[in-house]
Amino acid sequence: MAQTYDHGGGVRSLRVPIPDNPLGHTLVYVVDTDRGPVLIDTGWDDPASWDTLAEGLAACGTGPADIHGVVITHHHPDHHGLSGKVREASGAWIAMHAADAAIVRRTRTTRPERWFSYMAAKLTAAGAPDAHVAPLRAARRPSTLPGFSPAAPDREIVPGELLDLAGRRLRAIWTPGHTPGHVCLHLEEEHPAQLPGHGRLFSGDHLLPEITPHIGLYEDPDDTTVTDPLGDYLASLERVAHLVPAEVLPAHQHTFTDAPARVRELLAHHESRLTDLQVLLAEPLTPWQLAERMEWNRPWDQIPYGSRNIAIAEAEAHLRRLVKLGRAEAVAGSEPVAYVAVQ
Numbered sequence: 001m002a003q004t005y006d007h008g009g010g011v012r013s014l015r016v017p018i019p020d021n022p023l024g025h026t027l028v029y030v031v032d033t034d035r036g037p038v039l040i041d042t043g044w045d046d047p048a049s050w051d052t053l054a055e056g057l058a059a060c061g062t063g064p065a066d067i068h069g070v071v072i073t074h075h076h077p078d079h080h081g082l083s084g085k086v087r088e089a090s091g092a093w094i095a096m097h098a099a100d101a102a103i104v105r106r107t108r109t110t111r112p113e114r115w116f117s118y119m120a121a122k123l124t125a126a127g128a129p130d131a132h133v134a135p136l137r138a139a140r141r142p143s144t145l146p147g148f149s150p151a152a153p154d155r156e157i158v159p160g161e162l163l164d165l166a167g168r169r170l171r172a173i174w175t176p177g178h179t180p181g182h183v184c185l186h187l188e189e190e191h192p193a194q195l196p197g198h199g200r201l202f203s204g205d206h207l208l209p210e211i212t213p214h215i216g217l218y219e220d221p222d223d224t225t226v227t228d229p230l231g232d233y234l235a236s237l238e239r240v241a242h243l244v245p246a247e248v249l250p251a252h253q254h255t256f257t258d259a260p261a262r263v264r265e266l267l268a269h270h271e272s273r274l275t276d277l278q279v280l281l282a283e284p285l286t287p288w289q290l291a292e293r294m295e296w297n298r299p300w301d302q303i304p305y306g307s308r309n310i311a312i313a314e315a316e317a318h319l320r321r322l323v324k325l326g327r328a329e330a331v332a333g334s335e336p337v338a339y340v341a342v343q
């Protein structure tokens with residue numbers, strides 16, 4: 001049974017399930033325009049999720065074949081997964097920020113074994129033990145792994161500009177951090193319930209009411225630029241707080257008000273995390289050793305393999321921020337590189 005919700009002012013949401021994931025579902029928004037309904041995100045590519053999306057659209061008096069366009073907050077599969085199917089059904093355009101569109105292009109052309117080599121080299125450099133890296137080395141042999149091929153977008157979302165939507169004012173706010181091309185979308189129209197503030201913000205995974213999005217590294221086997229995703233994320237949080245939207249419509253969980261208060265909580269959370277890490281770095285630690293000592297939702301030895309890789313990326317993102325702030329530095333000549341706090 002499809003669950004839909006009418007947010008007023010020609011905006012509705014559908015809950016599209018994400019199979020085997022504690023998040024449960026993605027909130028796909030349907031925004032009416034003078035040229036037909038436009039979707040903000042599409043949901044996970046799975047037959048049951050597609051059926052739920054189609055049923056939800058039917059409950060809204062429309063259907064996959066009527067969709068005019070698809071606006072993607074970021075390239076992750078719980079957001080962009082069904083975009084290709086929607087385009088096949090309707091001929092809709094798909095819009096995405098250039099930085100995430102580049103990741104989609106790379107995903108479509110990079111062979112899995114190249115990705116495993118990259119991950120193996122990266123984890124070795126982070127100080128991961130051989131036992132952890134070995135499965136990746138084994139997997140990098142040419143294999144019969146199914147290719148993963150997300151839909152290539154055909155329009156670019158340009159930061160700061162209004163999207164080309166007939167009869168609506170929807171402005172792209174670039175909010176890198178969770179991904180390099182994440183965007184929030186600001187509906188610059190009066191709130192239907194006249195709540196105080198400026199319009200409504202579709203926040204994707206950038207600003208969620210009860211959880212913090214994963215901030216890792218912008219993994220790119222072809223780019224050696226030392227990026228600072230956590231720094232990007234914190235700056236992006238301030239950017240959306242300044243908009244003071246009347247209501248936030250996130251891609252998971254539920255809508256909420258007082259975005260500036262939520263931003264302050266998230267800034268405080270990351271600041272205390274950075275301070276805790278600086279304390280741990282009283283002794284030199286590799287990213288792996290730091291991740292082992294950080295606080296997670298369960299003890300390190302109970303964290304499964306894939307989640308450990310995500311944890312390492314998160315530790316590295318925090319290390320990069322500390323280095324950039326001059327609060328930690330690499331130990332000269334260490335191999336793999338260890339980091340130590342600057343007192």
Ligand SMILES: [Zn+2]
Nearest residue numbers: 074076178205
């Ligand atoms: Zn995401």
Ligand SMILES: [Zn+2]
Nearest residue numbers: 076078205251
């Ligand atoms: Zn998500």
